[in-house]
Amino acid sequence: MATEIERKFLVQGDGWRQGSLGVPYRQGYLLADGNRTIRVRVAGDRGYLTIKGPMLGISRSEYEYPIALADAEEMLASLCQGFLVEKQRYRVEHAGHLWEVDEFQGQNQGLIVAEIELSDPEEVFALPDWVGAEVSHDRRYGNAYLSFTPYCTWDSSPN
Secondary structure: OOEEEEEEEEEOOOHHHOOOOOEEEEEEEEEEOOOOEEEEEEEOOEEEEEEEOOOEOOEEEEEEEEEOHHHHHHHHHHOOEEEEEEEEEEEEEEOOEEEEEEEEOHHHOOOEEEEEEOOOOOOOOOOOOOEEEEOOOOHHHOHHHHHHOOHHHOOOOOO
């Protein structure tokens, strides 16, 4: 079984931008029932279909498959529920770990989140100085949630 173990943090400042080139992402959800998601994503010039199971702490099952770009574009245009999630994703190395920093656009503009994937839920890692509050257990910061309740509609932004 493929397992995703991920911690998520808000981003403060611009220290993460140095030397980083972002890749545009657009994604939508065929299913998002609070436990499981089926996501269609275009990352740069590639398409993906991803199936995720329920969260157990900071872990969940995840299965990702490449699909034809034209198929991904068609699914995004005609099959997804809610809003499309648009963002630039930056990959930033820090202290032996790869961080993915998502700078959201469109309905979620103003939100910047950093994620780190781990090999074990108890894995120790160094926090960069641009990392703020941890939001791993706050479902509002999940992309599926953002596709139905965009950041611009939140009463008060914690950023």
